[in-house]
Amino acid sequence: MKSETQIKGSNPLRSRNRNRQAVLGHIQAAGTMGRAEIARALGLSTQAVSNIIADLLGEGLILEKGTRIAGRGLPAVQYGVDPKGGYAFGVEIRPDAIFTALLDLSGTTVDTARTELTDNSPDIVVGRVLSLRERMLEAAGVVDDRLLGTGIVMPGPFGKTGLSGRSSDLQGWEDTNARALFETTLGGAIELSNDANAAALSERLTGVAQGIGSYAFVYFGKGLGLGIISEGRLVSGAFGNAGEVGHVPVLGPGGPVPLESMLSRVSIQSLIGGSDPLDLETLDRLFRERDSRLLDWLSRAAEALGQAVLLLENILDPQTIILGGAMPGSIIDHLVETCPLSTSSVSNRHDNPFPRLQRGTCGRMTATLGAASLVLHRAFTPQQDT
Template sequence: MSITTETVGANAERARSHNRQMVLDRVRQAGQIGRAEIARGSGLSTQAVSNIISDLLSDGLISEQGRKATTRGQPPVQYGLNPVGGYAVGIEIRPDAIFATVLDLCGKPVASLRRTLAVHDLNGVTEAVVAAKSAIIEEADLPASKVLGVGIVMPGPFGRTGLSGTGSELSIFHEVSPTDWFTEALNTPVVVENDANAAAVAELVAGAARGLDTFACLYFGNGLGLGLIQDGRLVRGAFGNAGEIGHIPVTSKGRAVPLEAALSRLAVQKHLANAGFDIRSSDGLAEAYAARNAALMTWLDAAAAEPLSHAITIIENMFDPEAVILGGAMPDAIFDHLISSVTLAERSVSNRPGRTTDRLLRGASGRMTGTLGAGALVINRAFTPRIAAVAR
């Protein structure tokens, strides 16, 4: 006997939660869809779909969207997501601040806030997160029953690893499980991911990856991380640390350096500081780019010429994505410059005829990608069918 995993529906009562998520996901992907079409695409019976649709309507998660014109017979009722049927709270923990947002069921932000993080020990960060959750729910004027959960993102890697002490992770969580810790502190369902993983989910739910099933998101945060989506699902690794690409050595100016030492927000800030420019904010970087600051332009050309080009080649040949998305805490103009300047390798599995998507894309979630991703994690979990183990 072997064990396989399937994501097709099952009519057994024990699989109802799985089937409910499957139907929600079908509705989300289609925009508008009828019961018969859901049944055909999911493997569920029409009666099973009808029962689930009835429950989703009662819960307010979907709504009727009119009828689809047909050449004969009664036009079928179409169903779509109800944006106000549920909300997700997203909280991003950065070294100097807490960012929070509320997303509606379609992934649209309805409120956001930023709080300075003055205390950096475990209790201080926890208190700041609890306060941010309360404040953002109050600002959005949400009833507790409408909150699907809280997503929390922070820099990785998680736990003690060979990368500990490099300055990119939040070491205060080395000895505790962040998920268990915040679930108890917030008294609500919590999902915790690193910021690069969250960024990838943000682009999947409501960003540049709409319509893509398998892609990579190169995320510019405190350091440099990689979020991977395979067949619509997040690739986490054994301990949630898949994608720590910032620590892979690449060639830059004739020597081997960690990728994030040559290609990250911290790297450009350090380069500018050495040239006499103290620029710390994204707005400052945008102004410097608009002014064609010579030091910044030199850094961009060097970053695209070797480190970024090398990194894209690694990502493409290791993961075979439909596209690689650049996103995070950098101005759009800088991402556009990097994308237009990079040398895409001919010897790459992504170099193929008949492509319908560019190999490199700019993310659509902007500088708040990590925060939006935190909320998107909750929404994605609500829509993603769990894989059921099936004995053969």
């Protein structure tokens, strides 16, 4: 995960865990680094870095990767992340299915799976997740002490809010403390987030957002969500509900309407009709056939997206806005190409090397991979609370 944002460390003992995350994150971002180079980048003493390096070597998280000559003196030993030193398990919970992914410490996908879900009540779901995790770890030959944690993502909002009960929610979880339930059942480190936040981190770890410090990720699930990354950090909000962009009003043909009603798979279904859900293969086929109903939706959706982009740019000042998730790449590409980008935006500038709007590269599994990326993100990124 490359990052142009350099996070400074500090020497006090109380910041040791933070420094450890910073050291591991810099090694992962650079591929290989030496002690002196890490110390300079983080503003730490060489001795402090040496102590952290010794701990990381002892835990099997990093390994020596040769030497490099830099100026006078002996060649400097280079250190890199050991992909087999740790693993992250990711879970995406949807109303009708559970998607799981196992990533190694380098962010490489070891395995993925989809499991149908006929009962999505909390007790049933957590039991199923525990079983799936045990099965996937055993199949990959991963021992329990190499599991860094489990990332769980599901549609928001979390808790009872003024947005609860919408068609894109995961029903029946409003009164459940999801974090406590998963911590009690699964044990170990648990990262909980909405699907859009996880998808944004997935793009940062292995997708198009590598090397981009501040961006917004518009996520197509059943509804529409938003993940916000600012200076390399995920913006979650006070209750984990930042980014509920699908409920932001935009101007439709008949007046103000929620963005989600014009720019989501739910809105396509409403326009095209039919009782069978439109899967991604069907949507891609309709696009290739130039279906008039879908083309009508695309025209309206691009206009709504343009309004949303203007709002996000002027509020967040991102380097880029990325579209991705459970929507065919052909449709996303069309939206990117036809979206009217306003000139009255702080993002209308010539010194930004990134496009204002682009498609992500992690595909339909981006939120599932992002769930595991939440675990890796915490391992590599110093947290404010540590």
